Amino acid sequence: MKKVKSKVVDVGGVKIGEDNPVVVQSMTNTPTQDVMATLNQVEKLVNRGCELVRVAVPDSEAGEALSEIVDSSPVPIIADIHYSPDLALMALNAGVDKLRLNPGNITDPEAIEDIAREAASRSIPIRVGVNSGSLSKDIVGKYGRSPKAMVISAEEEIELLENQGFDQIVVSLKSSEVNKTIEANEIFSRKYDYPLHLGVTEAGGGRSGLIKSAIGIGTLLREGIGDTIRVSLTGDPEEEVGAAYDILKSLGIRNRGIDFVSCPTCGRTEIDIQGLEQELEQRLADLEDSVRVSLMGCSVNGIGEAGSSNLGLVGTARGGVLYVDGEQKDLISDSDIETVVSRMEKEIRNYEKGE
Secondary structure (H helix, E strand, C coil), rough: CCCCCCCCCEEEEEEECCCCCCCEEEEECCCCCCHHHHHHHHHHHHHCCCEEEECCCCCHHHHHHHHHHHHHHHCCCCEEECCCHHHHHHHHCCCCEEEEEECCCCCHHHHHHHHHHHHHHCCCCCEEEEEEEHHCHHHHHHCCCCHHHHHHHHHHHHHHHHHCCCCEEEEEEEEECCCHHHHHHHHHHHHCCCCCCEEECCCCCCCHHHHHHHHHHHHHHHHHCCCCEECCCCCCCCHHHHHHHHHHHCCCCCCEEEEEECCCCCCCCCCCCCHHHHHHHHHCCCCCEEEEEECCCCHHHHHHHCCCCCEEEEEEEEEEEEEEECCCCECCCCCHHHHHHHHHHHHHHHHHHHC
16 A cells, blocks of 8 residues: 655654654553553553553643653653643653644644744654544634544644744544544645544444444555554553554554454354453463464364464364464364463464574
8 A cells, every 4th residue: 555645753763754664652541640650551551562652631740740751661752731831831841752732722822832932942743633522612613523624723733833933743633433534634634744643532442442443543544644543442551552553464554463363153163262362362462573373163264274374273173273384283172271372372472482
């Protein structure tokens, strides 16, 4: 797929845009003023492959915690700012690597220009983060909460930033509605070359959130649009990171961790495929290299899938037959699911290490 051209923005050493890999990010849900809890969650996110982490800055107490978080974080920290220009300046003084500003609730032109000048002096980029649910009253009054309204909201803030000679800008145009998200990003990408941060905001949790995010983000990536992504799910932020890589893997854009191939199961299934996949996914969440693993219930498609994967398991009446790089190895008894899971985990980790 051909990538839409975008300029490069450097966020604490992580480059977004142009031909750089699509960057995966997430956001902590801990109280930011609880420094240890926030840093612990940052570490967990990083272990899952997260490359940028955003933290909420709702008040000065959170702002005061930023410098310690920034100093101790293994990845760049982004400050999420709403309503208060003073908190944006406070975050810059604390040394954050990027600001996210909401043009729907920080609307004073002079304040935005002050932030731009301070950010420019520190070479700190700004994300113009538009959400359809928090557009300004003026824009909603003229255009509703349409894709056009979202783009205009971004344009107005970009103009204020550019008036100060500031161009280290990333833009996001998010809606809880998939079609609005897609259309807004398509319109913007035809007019500007600023890198785009993709996501379907307030997508929900569980199956609903995953499906909406996969369709919205995946459609745009397939069109070559998008430079960094966050999968916004209700729940554990670690799941956002895993889902982000699943979307990228499915499109062949980036590979990290296990790429599972597993059958939908039917009356021929000879082994607990669902239990195996769920347990392995949990145990191997820290895996960095990409490993294709087939878990198949029977031999109908199982032998072919296992034969074209790095590792495979094919269910039989006597247990699971292990394949490594297409070669049949031995039978793993399924009398105890823990035995099968432990053996597969060991084989997968050894394979990643090249052993």
